[in-house]
Amino acid sequence: MLGTSTLAAEVTHISKHGFWLLLADEELLVPFDQFPWFRKGTIEQILKVEWPTPDHLYWPELNIDLSVQSIRNPSEFPLVSGVAG
Structure with missing residues (x-):
């Protein structure tokens, strides 16, 4: 029986504006x-x-929890909060 495969993600830089996330050979802001x-x-x-x-x-x-697609294309995933204002 094979073990569970895990992917490696790495945060490469953090600034006051956000952070860069390395996923395999793709870096996303x-x-x-x-x-x-x-x-x-x-x-x-x-x-x-x-x-x-x-x-x-x-x-x-x-x-x-985030979908990688929500980082690649944030306009396709409008922010919705379950917290009452």
Whole structure:
């Protein structure tokens, strides 16, 4: 029986505007204005990213799940919050 294959994701740079995420040979910008959930995360929390499937990213310490497609094409994924204003 083969073991579970995991993909490696790496945060390569963090600035006040967002962070760069390396997925295999593709580097994507995750801007805080489009992904505000990361804005209050610590560097350590943002660095701990998991890539369990080709289109799924997970930050366990922030409890954030994202589709890779939502980073590539954020206009196709409007922000919706379940938190009452």
